[in-house]
Amino acid sequence: MFVSEKAPAKINLTLDTLYKRRDGYHELEMVMTTIDLADRIDLWSRDSRRITLESSSGLVPQDERNLAYRAALLLQQRYGVRQGVHIRIDKRVPVAAGLAGGSSDAAATLRGCNKLWSLNLTLRELARLGAEIGSDVPFCVFGGTALAKGRGERITALPAPPHCWVVLAKPPRSVSTADVYQRLRIHQIKDRPRTAAIVETLKKGDYDQMIQYLGNVLEPVTMSVYPDVRLLKERILRFGVKSTLMSGSGPTIYSLVRTEAQAKRLYNSLRGFCQQVYAVRLLGR
Numbered sequence: 446m447f448v449s450e451k452a453p454a455k456i457n458l459t460l461d462t463l464y465k466r467r468d469g470y471h472e473l474e475m476v477m478t479t480i481d482l483a484d485r486i487d488l489w490s491r492d493s494r495r496i497t498l499e500s501s502s503g504l505v506p507q508d509e510r511n512l513a514y515r516a517a518l519l520l521q522q523r524y525g526v527r528q529g530v531h532i533r534i535d536k537r538v539p540v541a542a543g544l545a546g547g548s549s550d551a552a553a554t555l556r557g558c559n560k561l562w563s564l565n566l567t568l569r570e571l572a573r574l575g576a577e578i579g580s581d582v583p584f585c586v587f588g589g590t591a592l593a594k595g596r597g598e599r600i601t602a603l604p605a606p607p608h609c610w611v612v613l614a615k616p617p618r619s620v621s622t623a624d625v626y627q628r629l630r631i632h633q634i635k636d637r638p639r640t641a642a643i644v645e646t647l648k649k650g651d652y653d654q655m656i657q658y659l660g661n662v663l664e665p666v667t668m669s670v671y672p673d674v675r676l677l678k679e680r681i682l683r684f685g686v687k688s689t690l691m692s693g694s695g696p697t698i699y700s701l702v703r704t705e706a707q708a709k710r711l712y713n714s715l716r717g718f719c720q721q722v723y724a725v726r727l728l729g730r
């Protein structure tokens with residue numbers, strides 16, 4: 446049997462860390478939404494319990510370190526599945542970019558193997574399992590737009606943002622999420638996103654208000670280590686874009702614009718000095 450799943454990237458409309466917990470993790474509040482930039486995960490069932498993986502990108506591990514492999518193995522072990530799977534990842538989402546590419550691959554593998562192995566688990570059950578793989582996996586299991594709390598595992602669905610486009614610019618470097626969190630000093634945070642306010646504007650569907658509440662407490666941390674990320678954002682702001690923010694732990698900087706024509710114009714301007722630029726629709730549902 447064969448199953449194919451889309452694994453869309455996400456952006457953070459907000460990312461806030463409330464405090465550091467006793468278990469070493471940060472207590473988070475994030476509003477995330479999916480965008481129309483996705484990997485494709487193809488899955489073939491195997492009669493033996495073997496799990497194998499191939500990826501179109503040399504930038505991700507092709508063995509048990511791959512998050513998609515770990516997702517299949519976890520599901521297989523937890524539910525005593527006797528079948529295996531061959532996983533093929535068609536990688537489109539930039540790696541280590543703050544767009545949850547690996548988490549989304551893991552989530553898509555959970556959804557796909559659930560079908561392939563006829564497990565009939567709910568998305569909630571898959572999300573609970575996904576939390577054991579990574580903080581962004583539960584959100585990616587559901588997709589859409591959501592408020593994520595805790596380590597990212599407490600998900601509340603939200604209405605999709607008003608229709609708009611997102612232009613992404615990824616500087617030529619990767620950023621380690623763990624490293625950025627280690628450098629974060631919670632008492633030094635000056636500007637916190639107003640999570641409750643953005644949730645309200647999403648409910649009202651007000652685009653102009655929504656873009657005023659975008660915020661990410663990790664942005665100054667990543668920018669202090671990598672000045673090129675700050676420079677990139679400053680250059681984008683000079684084009685007069687008001688809704689520009691770093692996603693996750695970076696280094697990708699995104700900008701929201703209302704129309705396809707604005708997206709194309711910004712895309713063409715950014716291509717002059719940044720090699721990896723994408724203009725896609727914000728999906729949000």
Ligand code: ATP
Nearest residue numbers: 511512540541542543544545546547550581622693
């Ligand atoms: P997040 O925003 O969730 O921190 P990210 O977008 O910054 O994620 P990923 O693209 O998920 O980062 O990659 C993070 C690390 O995970 C990379 O070092 C990569 O080698 C590893 N990895 C393992 N499996 C995958 C996968 N399927 N796709 C991408 N990266 C993977």
